[in-house]
Amino acid sequence: MAAVVSPPAPTETKGKAANAAPTISAVEEPTTAPASDPPPSAAPTPSAVVTPSTAATPTVETRTATEKQRINYKTRTVEDSSLPKGTRKVTTRGVPGVRTLTYEITLTDGVQTGKKLVRSQVTKAPVTEVVRIGTKKERQCDPNYSGCVPIASDVDCAGGSGNGPAYVYGPVRVIGEDIYDLDRDGDGIGCDD
Secondary structure, three states: OEEEEEOOOOEEEOOEEEOOOOEEEEEOOOOOOOOOOOOOOOOOOOOOOOOOOOOOOOOEEEEEEEEEEEEOOOEEEEEEEEEEOOOEEEEEOOEOEEEEEEEEEEEEOOEEEEEEEEEEEEEEOOEOEEEEEEEEOOOOEOOOEOOOOEOOOOEEEOOOOOOOOEEEOOOEEEOOOOOOOOOOOOOOEEOOO
């Protein structure tokens, strides 16, 4: 607050001017808030000027890389008449091989942008597995006779008067029960006539 002194207002009293004392009154001063914007100036403020910059040249590198790739082995089967039918026997174990692949890899700014196969080489050849498959037929022989008397509904001595369906060339020894009646004379030997 500020004090303002004003000269007295002239007053008239019966024709005479009276002198009055000066008046003191309180006057409120206007308050101003601090300005957030700078006061305007006569000079223009420089603005940021964006100038086009030249694009950065990408960094391109080439590298060589190798990879190993498995080569599966093949299996070859061979029929073998010395092995019982249905028997399977591995005579040569299969071993996988290895192929080495060489690539040229292109990197642009550290990111792979190309991959080109430049060489493929078998560094270890696979070994083919050999499997023997038995084809030998097991003889179906009756255990009541030495030698091989076939197992059938009826067996007769070859060259005899029987009508088969199976025949045996003798002599054969009877070691169990003579189910086909091959030993007609009972001496333990069948088809000996």
